[in-house]
Amino acid sequence: LLRVLLRPGDHLIFGHDAYGGTFRLIDSVFAEWGITYTVVDTTSTDAIAAAITSDTKLVWLETPSNPALAITDIAVVAELLDGPQLVVDNTFASPYLQNPLALGADHVLHSTTKYLGGHSDVVGGVVVTNSAKLDEELAFLQGGAGAIPSVFDAYLTARGIKTLAVRMDRHCDNAEAIARHLQQSPKVKAVLYPGLESHPGHEVALRQMRRFGAMISVRFHDEAAARAFCLATRLICLAESLGGVESLVEHPATMTHQSVTGSTLEVPRDLVRISIGIEDLDDLIADIDAALAAVE
Template identity: 55%
Template sequence: MAFTGFETRAIHAGQEPDPQTGAVVVPIYQVSTYAQDGVGGLRGYEYSRTGNPTRAALEECLADLEGGSRGLAFASGMAAEDTLLRTIASPGDHVIIPNDAYGGTYRLFSTVSSNWGVKWDAVPLADPEAVRAAVRPETVAIWVETPTNPLLNVADIALLADVAHDAGALLVVDNTFASPYLQRPLVEGADVVVHSTTKYLGGHSDVVSGALVTRDRELGERVAFHQNTMGAVAGPFDSWLALRGIKTLAVRMDRHCANAEQVVAALTHHPKVTEVLYPGLPEHPGHKIAEAQMKGFGGMVSFRVAGGEEAALRVCAATRLFTLAESLGGVESLIEHPGRMTHASTSGSPLEVPSDLVRLSVGIESGSDLVADIEAALETA
């Protein structure tokens, strides 16, 4: 019997009980090498950089949840991005990225890929005509975040897939903020989905890992070759932690979304907040698109504080439940100042974020407690 429910597949895809022991959870195969039945007589694995049973279970599960043909797990989200970029782009090639990309992605393009000859342009991806105008004959990919980090802009995945494919390019979507529970870019026409599995997929702020899923198996095999060659793979314990997190992804995301809506409702009426950035708001410019391609609007919220940067910094320092920290997507709520923290690498560039911006990763605590905490902190602004 084929099971179609997301919650069922998150718990069971790639995770059959262990055939030798009956263990209902995939074991941690903390091993580097594997015995062979004669030279070349493999029992499925030879060396854990190339393949590991725990990592293989995670990769199969991710491919299933995203609706792709091949999943690959890496040591971090940035390792996944770097490996993909080195697979699909060569010196002289061109990539379009968001004009409000995550700071680490911007740094990868601006200081790493540029040094080996890959050209790039930062474009507002919510404007399809701007994207079409930026396409060149040497464009090999349009690199999308939706919603974006930290400005929560939304891009139309299906429309950008058409733009990319008309140009003979790939559409790559960073699905970290939404997770496959809320959004499935491959179904919308994307070619590759990228994740920092550190975030919502892991969900407990206890693992650093990344992943990507390809729609096309041949592309997946090319990336797998580079994964093995470059070696930034997810270890077995990290893979096990990510698998454990995925089992509760659906119920966690429902709570993240519900709590975010409570926090947004409080922020939109607060006199010390000048703007709330959240795709669930009807006035958000990408609301209709998000409504069409997402199951929910997510747990990430950004807002701008009256009084500028110093007021924003005071708010970040004053919360008690929202922990001042980088990263996102864990069960606990986090607060940060992107300009000084996660997006400091964009300072002085066209991608620099507003200095009065605060970003929240809304956790799964009591929603009323979170609202009370952020309202108290805003009194310091």
């Protein structure tokens, strides 16, 4: 998508808590091709407005963001932009919970590895756009460069999509209950989940999402506690990735977001990210309680 939308000398704006791989792609690959970028807190419309230059061609939002679960008002940003295209990475929400094109975005990205595939057995991505021209250019590039999924991967993804709705409802039921449960523990400093009234983006999330998704980040009192929790769960597996039927836990600072260490996107070391699956809620809560008990 970036290869089609951007040319050397162009500038893009993206969020200060974007997925580490997105940062790595922009900072290492696209910067070498002469594309410049500014990292801002995208939840602040003023910050986006201040970062726009005459070369800005694209604003890239992640909402909810990975791993801070920050919420950016898509419609407000779309309204602000006059010229630059708005791209939304909708991976955390899935199309079942949020439809950025309807809110004014120009293009939407999903890692289909996550909720769309849903079973942690396929790697892929999709660009969704209302632009027939972009669609044509991307198809040409896919044909020319060969970046297409295998037939079997496409089959697995299509099969996953058939159960997206029922999986997402169960993911959200579990996550909403677990977020509230975690909030009650004195071992936990803060629970970052847009479904909680205490979340700064809750009002916007209520407007632009149908429900709040199943990614929860937890701040512990220090890094040792965060790591101890990650190592102590049994049902919830310690692994990267997210969005599958099985729950996963990880420590972003040393795992998914290791590539942003030392940059403005650095993730707090006391933060743990949990991808809540569709297992029995009581089993998940029992596992979380046992892991919390192991935290000093």
